[in-house]
Amino acid sequence: xxxxxxxxxxxxxxxxxxxxxxxxxxxxxxxxxxxxxxxxxxxxxxxxxxxxxxxxxxxxxxxxxxxxxxxxxxxxxxxxxxxxxxxxxxxxxxxxxxxxxxxxxxxxxxxxxxxxxxxxxxxxxxxxxxxxx
Amino acid sequence: xxxxxxxxxxxxxxxxxxxxxxxxxxxxxxxxxxxxxxxxxxxxxxxxxxxxxxxxxxxxxxxxxxxxxxxxxxxxxxxxxxxxxxxxxxxxxxxxxxxxxxxxxxxxxxxxxxxxxxxxxxxxxxxxxxxxxxxxxxxxxxxxxxxxxxxxxxxxxxxxxxxxxxxxxxxxxxxxxxxxxxxxxxxxxxxxxxxxxxxxxxxxxxxxxxxxxxxxxxxxxxxxxxxxxxxxxxxxxxxxxxxxxxxxxxxxxxxxxxxxxxxxxxxxxxxxxxxxxxxxxxxxxxxxxxxxxxxxxxxxxxxxxxxxxxxxxxxxxxxxxxxxxxxxxxxxxxxxxxxxxxxxxxxxxxxxxxxxxxxxxxxxxxxxxxxxxxxxxxxxxxxxxxxxxxxxxxxxxxxxxxxxxxxxxxxxxxxxxxxxxxxxxxxxxxxxxxxxxxxxxxxxxxxxxxxxxxxxxxxxxxxxxxxxxxxxxxxxxxxxx
Numbered sequence: 225x226x227x228x229x230x231x232x233x234x235x236x237x238x239x240x241x242x243x244x245x246x247x248x249x250x251x252x253x254x255x256x257x258x259x260x261x262x263x264x265x266x267x268x269x270x271x272x273x274x275x276x277x278x279x280x281x282x283x284x285x286x287x288x289x290x291x292x293x294x295x296x297x298x299x300x301x302x303x304x305x306x307x308x309x310x311x312x313x314x315x316x317x318x319x320x321x322x323x324x325x326x327x328x329x330x331x332x333x334x335x336x337x338x339x340x341x342x343x344x345x346x347x348x349x350x351x352x353x354x355x356x357x
Numbered sequence: 358x359x360x361x362x363x364x365x366x367x368x369x370x371x372x373x374x375x376x377x378x379x380x381x382x383x384x385x386x387x388x389x390x391x392x393x394x395x396x397x398x399x400x401x402x403x404x405x406x407x408x409x410x411x412x413x414x415x416x417x418x419x420x421x422x423x424x425x426x427x428x429x430x431x432x433x434x435x436x437x438x439x440x441x442x443x444x445x446x447x448x449x450x451x452x453x454x455x456x457x458x459x460x461x462x463x464x465x466x467x468x469x470x471x472x473x474x475x476x477x478x479x480x481x482x483x484x485x486x487x488x489x490x491x492x493x494x495x496x497x498x499x500x501x502x503x504x505x506x507x508x509x510x511x512x513x514x515x516x517x518x519x520x521x522x523x524x525x526x527x528x529x530x531x532x533x534x535x536x537x538x539x540x541x542x543x544x545x546x547x548x549x550x551x552x553x554x555x556x557x558x559x560x561x562x563x564x565x566x567x568x569x570x571x572x573x574x575x576x577x578x579x580x581x582x583x584x585x586x587x588x589x590x591x592x593x594x595x596x597x598x599x600x601x602x603x604x605x606x607x608x609x610x611x612x613x614x615x616x617x618x619x620x621x622x623x624x625x626x627x628x629x630x631x632x633x634x635x636x637x638x639x640x641x642x643x644x645x646x647x648x649x650x651x652x653x654x655x656x657x658x659x660x661x662x663x664x665x666x667x668x669x670x671x672x673x674x675x676x677x678x679x680x681x682x683x684x685x686x687x688x689x690x691x692x693x694x695x696x697x698x699x700x701x702x703x704x705x706x707x708x709x710x711x712x713x714x715x716x717x718x719x720x721x722x723x724x725x726x727x728x729x730x731x732x733x734x735x736x737x738x739x740x741x742x743x744x745x746x747x748x749x750x751x752x753x754x755x756x757x758x759x760x761x762x763x764x765x766x767x768x769x770x771x772x773x774x775x776x777x778x779x780x781x782x783x784x785x786x787x788x789x790x791x792x793x794x795x796x797x798x799x800x801x802x803x804x805x806x807x808x809x810x811x812x813x814x815x816x817x818x819x820x821x822x823x824x825x826x827x828x829x830x831x832x833x834x835x836x837x838x
Contacts, residue, residue, distance in 0.1 A: 244618055250625030257634050288614070317617035318610060319664065338621035339657055342628055 236353055237261040237278060241271035241297070242286035242315065247338075251284070258346065268292025272300050275307045282352050285332075287316035287323065298330045311352050315340070361385050361476060364400035365439075367392040367411025372439055375464030376409060383469050394429060401430030407475050409460065411439040412447060421454025433486050435479030437471060457482075489582040496581065503591065509572070510591040512579070513539045515557065517549050520587060529568045543567075553588075563595070570596040606673070613664045620660075623653045666796045669803045670779065676719035676807055680831050683716065683747040683757060684709050689724040694731045701735060704742040713749055714830035716757050722804045723828070726812070729797040730761040730824045737822070738765030755830040756810075762823040768816035776814060777802045801826075 238260045242248045245266060252262040263278055265271040269291040275283055283301070285294035292300070294314055301307040313334035314327045327335050334348045363385045365373045377387045388403045390396035392411055400408055408431055412419070426436060435458075438451035442461040451459055457475045460468050500521065503510040509526035513519055517538050522530065530542055540546040540553070543566065548554075552562045559577050566572055572592035579589045627650045629635055631643070638646070668674045687707060698705040716723070727745065734743045741764030750756045768776060775781050780795040798812075805812040810828035 244622060246622040247618075247625060250622055250629060253629050253634055254625065254632075257632070315621075317614040317621065319613060320610070338617050339624045339653075340621065342624065 235259070235261045236282070237263060237280040238349070239263050239265060239271065239274055239278065239280040239283045241265040241268075241274075241283065241289065241294075243267060243289045244286070254346075255349075258349075260349075266290075268294070268297045271297045272304075272307075275301055275310060276304060279306065280310060281356060282349065283310055283312045284349075285312055285314055287314055287318060287327070295326060295330060298327075298332065302331050311356070313348060313352070361406045362403060363387050363407045363409060363472060364403055364405035365389045365409045365411065366396045366400060367409075367413060367439060369411050369413050369439075369462065372411060372462040372464060375462065376439070376460075376468055379464060379468050380472065385472070394425060397426055397429030397431060400434075405431065405434055407472055407479065408434050408436045409439050409472075410436055410451075410456070411462070412451060413439075413441075421451040421456055423455035433479065433483045435475035435482065437475045492580070492582045496579070499579075499589075503589075506591070508592050508594055509566070510589070511539070513588050513590070515586055515588070517553065529566050557588075564592075566592075570594055571599055605671070609664065609667055613660070616660045617657075620653055620657050623649070627653065662796050662800075666779070666800050669800045669807075674807075676722060678717055678719055680715050680717055681720045681723075683713060683759065686716075686718070686720050686723050687727065687745065687747075689720065690728040690731070694728065694735070697732070697735050698743065701738070702740070703735060703738055705731075705735075706742060706744040708744065708746045710748040713747060714755060714757060716808075716828055717831045718808055718828060719804075723808070726801040726804050726826065727759065727761065729801050730826075733797065733824075734761055734763035734765060734822070738763045741765070741821075749830065750827060752827075753829070754832065756827040757830050758825055758827040760823055760825045762821065764821040767818040767820050767822050768814065769818050773814060773816055777812070 236259075238255055240248050240251050240255070240262060241264070242251075243266050248264045248266065252264055255262045263274055263280065265274050267290045271283070271285060271289070272292070274280075275297075285297055287294040289297075294316070298312050298314075301310065301312070311333045312331065313336065314332045315336050315338060316323065317338040319337060324335050333352055336345055336348070361384075363376075363380055365376055365387070367373065368391060373389050377389070381387055388400070388405070390399040390403075392413070397408075408426065410422075410426070412421070421438065423436065426434075436456050438448065438456040438459045439462050440447040440451065440459055442463070442465075448459040448461075457478045458471050460471050500523075504523045506523060507525055509529055510523045511519060511526050512521040517540060519535050519537050519539050519542060522534065527534070534542045540549050544550060544564070550562075552560050557578075559575070561576075562574050564572055564574060571594070573595045574590050574592045576588050576590040579587050581587055627646055630638065630646050631650075687709070691707065695705055731743065731745060743761070743763040743765075746760045746762070748758055748760075750758050772781075777798045778795075779799040781799075802812045805826045805828065808828045810826055812824070812826040814822065814824050816822040
């Protein structure tokens with residue numbers, strides 16, 4: 225083992241950012257149960273900070289949040305060397321095709337509408353992790 | 358027989374005498390008066406039908422005094438000038454000035470044909486004048502009405518020149534714009550707008566004007582009293598509609614967002630509990646949580662249906678049209694319908710006519726209609742069967758008709774006309790159906806209408822119901838599945 229490596233080297237980290245704290249906690253519980261490490265943020269600024277600092281393997285971003293919503297956050301992340309390669313999955317309770325398109329353009333790998341199908345959501349996350357190898 | 362009156366205006370006694378002698382024998386009433394303004398007024402009092410105007414008392418180069426004659430009250434009478442037989446120039450000048458004819462003096466030829474021709478011209482002129490007056494009056498009335506509008510109205514010439522604007526238009530574009538080019542004054546353009554370039558006649562368009570408001574314009578071709586074609590345009594301020602529609606859209610988007618958000622949390626915690634992540638559950642606890650799950654699911658469906666109904670009924674939805682076979686569309690929903698029918702012990706039969714033409718439609722929307730109709734059938738049928746049939750109707754260049762029939766409770770006659778109304782539910786003591794907000798059929802009818810189709814129902818209470826919709830068959834080549 226080299227210096228700096230820790231015991232959770234194989235554990236994948238997911239950043240969940242949503243201003244609905246109840247939902248963030250629920251997702252944390254379920255993602256941890258599925259074997260992921262979870263860090264959480266409740267607004268856009270915090271999401272960007274944590275993403276830069278922790279370089280998670282995946283970011284789940286709510287579209288509408290205070291202090292820079294999901295679109296602003298992903299834009300900042302894609303323009304920062306530290307975070308540009310981290311895949312992003314969007315969550316939103318809005319039902320808007322244009323929004324979905326906007327998310328795709330900004331480089332999101334997934335887009336889920338709340339309330340979402342749980343198994344599809346978990347599969348999408350596993351898929352992203354698999355692609356990262 | 359009507360006696361016609363001829364007035365001679367001039368000072369040449371010999372000529373007057375000659376004319377009087379010639380015409381009196383033919384039954385005309387004749388009067389003489391001076392060639393001045395007073396004479397003209399006398400002729401008007403006499404109620405003359407024809408004026409014989411002798412230019413002798415005027416300088417040789419004087420213009421024919423038509424305006425004076427009209428002013429004196431001889432507004433529509435034919436005027437014949439009397440000129441010396443060597444004064445061809447004078448004759449031509451008087452014709453150019455508005456005289457209907459001329460007679461040479463001294464009088465050698467019979468003046469009767471000239472006078473009769475002038476009378477005839479005068480009568481024609483009177484009719485034309487009358488028509489023109491009606492047109493002018495009508496135009497004035499229309500302008501009067503348009504002037505009071507709070508929305509802009511204007512008239513332009515075929516050369517795009519502003520001829521008239523009402524007060525509301527002046528308030529937007531400023532006074533004193535008459536004579537300017539409409540595209541320049543209204544829209545700061547150097548060239549005519551596309552609407553006018555495309556159509557010289559009636560047209561409709563929308564435009565945002567200099568006051569920042571949006572208007573829907575309609576234009577029509579009108580004729581002025583000279584018979585010239587003009588274009589009249591009237592705008593309606595649609596800014597309030599657009600604002601209301603925008604507020605409505607934002608409101609619905611936010612409400613939908615806020616209704617769905619807590620459902621996501623409920624779903625997640627239900628899953629946490631059911632997966633045992635909150636500790637072991639007793640059998641009873643599991644059952645209770647299952648009730649929460651089902652209720653949340655129903656609430657979710659209801660919210661989505663309401664949002665969808667709002668979209669469809671306000672026309673705010675886009676169809677993703679493609680060529681599809683009815684079988685393709687049925688495949689989207691049949692699995693779910695079969696299992697729903699089986700759950701109730703019903704048989705669901707499906708018959709699609711062989712070689713049935715495809716349709717050009719939004720597959721998921723048509724599937725939604727079929728699911729709704731068949732879902733209703735299952736809901737209201739306790740025993741027996743239900744059937745979905747699809748066939749061809751040669752009417753209107755070919756239509757595909759889909760029928761959903763059941764042996765259910767049927768619909769009372771008095772309700773049959775109302776079932777497509779929004780929020781309408783058939784109240785029946787013997788059947789309690791807990792689901793349904795009365796949205797499905799209203800949505801379905803709009804979807805079918807948007808496809809250029811018709812949705813209708815037949816029913817006999819106690820025997821069953823049949824719902825049919827027809828949409829145009831696809832006329833291009835059939836696609837291979």
